[in-house]
Amino acid sequence: GNSVTQMEGPVTLSEEAFLTINCTYTATGYPSLFWYVQYPGEGLQLLLKATKADDKGSNKGFEATYRKETTSFHLEKGSVQVSDSAVYFCALRNNAGNMLTFGGGTRLMVKP
Amino acid sequence: NAGVTQTPKFRVLKTGQSMTLLCAQDMNHEYMYWYRQDPGMGLRLIHYSVGEGTTAKGEVPDGYNVSRLKKQNFLLGLESAAPSQTSVYFCASTTGLGDSYEQYFGPGTRLTVT
Numbered sequence: 388g389n390s391v392t393q394m395e396g397p398v399t400l401s402e403e404a405f406l407t408i409n410c411t412y413t414a415t416g417y418p419s420l421f422w423y424v425q426y427p428g429e430g431l432q433l434l435l436k437a438t439k440a441d442d443k444g445s446n447k448g449f450e451a452t453y454r455k456e457t458t459s460f461h462l463e464k465g466s467v468q469v470s471d472s473a474v475y476f477c478a479l480r481n482n483a484g485n486m487l488t489f490g491g492g493t494r495l496m497v498k499p
Numbered sequence: 500n501a502g503v504t505q506t507p508k509f510r511v512l513k514t515g516q517s518m519t520l521l522c523a524q525d526m527n528h529e530y531m532y533w534y535r536q537d538p539g540m541g542l543r544l545i546h547y548s549v550g551e552g553t554t555a556k557g558e559v560p561d562g563y564n565v566s567r568l569k570k571q572n573f574l575l576g577l578e579s580a581a582p583s584q585t586s587v588y589f590c591a592s593t594t595g596l597g598d599s600y601e602q603y604f605g606p607g608t609r610l611t612v613t
Contacts, residue, residue, distance in 0.1 A: 395539075419600065430503070430589055430604035431542075476541060485530050485549065485595045486557075487602060489541040 389414045393477050393490035400467055400497050408462040408493045410451075410477035418479040420444075420453050420460040421487065425474040434462075434475070467497045501525055503605035505590050511611045512580045520575040520608050522590030530595040531573040532557075532602065533565060535586040542589065548573055549595070580612045 394409040412418065419438045423431040435444030440455035449464045460477060477490040503524045512518055522531065529550050534542040544557030548567040562584060564576045573592075577584060587609050591602040 391541075423604075428606075430606045431591075431602075432604070433601050436601070480600060485593065485600075486532075486544065486547065489543075491539050491541040 389418070389479060389481055389488040391477050391479055391488055391490035393475075393493050395491070396474075396494040398493060398495050400495070402469055402497055402499050403466045404497075406462070406464040406467045406471075406495065408475055408477075408495070410460045410462065410490060412458050412460065412477075412479050414458075414479055414481050414488075416482045418481050420451070421478040421480070422449070422451055422460070422462050423476040423478060423489075425476065425492070427473070431476060467495070469497045469499055471495060472497045503590055503592055503603050505588075505605035505608050507608060508606070509609050511613065512577075513613055514581060516580050517576070517578050518580065518610075519577075520588055520590075520610075522573045522575070522592075522605060523571055524573075524590075524592040524603070525571065526592065526594075526603065527570070528592035528594050528603075529570075530593045531567065532591045533563070533573065533575045534589045534591065535559065535584075536589060536607075537586050545575065545588075580610075582612045584610065585612045586610060 390413045421436045422434040424434045435446040437444040437453035443452045474492045478487045532547040533545040546565040551570040590605040593602045
């Protein structure tokens, strides 16, 4: 079956530090990959996505590249801000299916 | 355009009580989902619907029932609440179409069962 594995948090960084949150997946076929963000007290919001190998998704300074050879979709940001403090979820959609499989989430805390 | 809304926002139940969570979307989406979120476990799919009048089981359906009588509404019922159902519940919806696929989430309902 499908599965998504994320690094466990919390990840604590100082403002302007470089961020990497690792995500690897197991799936059959050619999944689409997503990063969702959950700010405190809110629902999940789509942050970025990639639909095929070597695609790079980007939004709000965050980037992730779909690496089929390593089955990974690591999230990166060059300079984090306090406002980036949230929980980040990696997810996959298998082929043309209509369900998402989520990782366990990684809490990011950014200190001023 | 309110997107996906959920009621109530918070609820405390005693073991054995029943309740219904309401999800509404105004985006004319065909697909709707109910998830539960527990610490360290991400989101787990309870039930979903691919259209009005249809429902299907997800990963963790036991103890829950759902109904989709109207396209815009998806109800999640707990007939006899148990402490193991203490969680945050999220509803989501999507058109389910192609590369523009995106699930839109509601703000969540925090349920405590004592």
